[in-house]
Amino acid sequence: MNTKSAFVAIVGKANVGKSSLLNALLGEKIAIVSSKPQTTRTRITGVLTEGELQLVFLDTPGFHKAKTKLSGHMNNVVTNSIGDVDLVLFVVEPKGKMNEEELKLIETFKQRKLLVFLVINKIDLVEPDDILVRIGELQDLYDFEAVIPISVTEKSGLDTVMEELSAHTPEGPHYFPDDTLTDQPERVIAGEVIREKILRNMRDEIPHGTAVSIEKMREREEGGILDIEANIYCEKDSHKGMIIGKGGSMLKKIASEARADLEEFLDVKINLKCWVKVRDDWRNNENIIRSLGLKFEG
Structure with missing residues (x-):
């Protein structure tokens, strides 16, 4: 059996559901979740192995305007994490303007020519027409490999996320034992x-x-x-x-x-x-x- 593996960064502004998405994909809770922004402070690694496929997810803090030295370190986690990955899940909300930090992330994607999937979360909170409008607003910002509307709370669209990631994962050895869930002590x-x-x-x-x-x-x-x-x-x-x-x-x-x-x-x-x-x-x-x-x- 030819194995394949990829490092996948989950990025986006604060409170868009990155940690919830990680937990949902893994089927286990390894990243903390709350309604407050900037819940995640460090880079949490989650490992998902299904047969020949191994995906190593890097859940990152929400990219935000730094006001303290800790905030600056949190932003560094994001930019460092996407510097050496195979794939990126860019998680956004279904409505509203892209903020300054999100636009900075897109500029980083362009500079590093990253393979990025646009994940529109919380689609259960809007009408179907709103999702189409959102896709139209964002698809010209970057050459996204795919646009995937999802709702983590409704467990909608997660299969599509996995299908897209699997289809774009290169052949290579598994980096962790197949029963590993996280590298966090x-x-x-x-x-x-x-x-x-x-x-x-x-x-x-x-x-x-x-x-x-x-x-x-x-x-x-x-x-x-x-x-x-x-x-x-x-x-x-x-x-x-x-x-x-x-x-x-x-x-x-x-x-x-x-x-x-x-x-x-x-x-x-x-x-x-x-x-x-x-x-x-x-x-x-x-x-x-x-x-x-x-x-x-x-």
């Missing part, structure tokens, strides 16, 4: 799951100033239980109080939801302990950004 996954629960439970101004560091992750010698200790960093004392909540209620809720997800994903009982610490303006501190693994050097 369990510590990274654990930290991201905890951060997702903060995003989903907290007010808008708090989550973007938080980060999670897994300080301990060790299975007990008698087996059966995985102990995880995590520090949640925030930028203000007032935010620390809100994350902890009255009588520790919010922190307990975040930890409980995270533990349930991690137990399902890792298939092991988990004892999760979380602490909240303040690090003033950490998003502009290179040392803290690097220590949290949020600076992509590739």
Whole structure:
């Protein structure tokens, strides 16, 4: 059997459904999802192997106007990720003008002469005629290999995405064992799951100033239980109080939801302990950004 493989970057502006698309294609949740923009901060790799075909997906942060050093690093993740891939899924919304960051991505496609598929997500939110209008608006911006309307929430169009990717994947060896789902260490996954629960439970101004560091992750010698200790960093004392909540209620809720997800994903009982610490303006501190693994050097 001749194997074939491709590295596929999933790019687009914030909150267009890139991580949801990755999870849907894999059939497993490995990237965190929330309704808030800039949920993804690092490059998450998901691996899908079906017979002879292996696709290595790179889910990237939403390309946006950088306001902090962390934001700048997030944008670097996007541009670095599309620099050395075989295929690109450019995810856009079904209505509205292309913003400055999306137009910059298209210029990058042109400079690097990339093989790009235009994926129009959230088509369940508009009328069929709106989709035709959208295609007409965007097809002249770049010589897209294909235009694929989809709805991740309705699981519509995903088969077409896979068919197009498979048809354009070159012959080559598989880069990962066939049972690999992600190259992310369990510590990274654990930290991201905890951060997702903060995003989903907290007010808008708090989550973007938080980060999670897994300080301990060790299975007990008698087996059966995985102990995880995590520090949640925030930028203000007032935010620390809100994350902890009255009588520790919010922190307990975040930890409980995270533990349930991690137990399902890792298939092991988990004892999760979380602490909240303040690090003033950490998003502009290179040392803290690097220590949290949020600076992509590739």
